[in-house]
Amino acid sequence: MKKYEIMYIIKPDLESDVIKAQIERLTNIFGNYVSTVLEHKEMGLKDLAYEIEHYKKGYYVWQLVEASTDAIFEFNRVIRITEDVIRFIVVKEGE
DSSP, X not given: OEEEXXXXXXXXXXXXHHHHHHHHHHHHHXXXXXXXXXXXXEEEEEEEEEEXXXXXXEEEEEEEEEEOHHHHHHXXXXXXXXXXXXXXXXXXXXX
């Protein structure tokens, strides 16, 4: 398993319980694939560098995970179809 840094931005107009549910749903993907979330930081609502889908703010979440390629593949698949996430990036640590 390799380490990956993940950051994603959730739409700012959602209620806090919906945001927490989305974060939990995305984090649980790694548990289903015997992977580990080493660090998790919710940076909260921040200004975007540029407007995305008419949003000027977003709820930022950063994670450091040790995951298999299957877990990363599934995370990418799920996050792409999640309408509440406006941007995301997954980077292998050290690259």
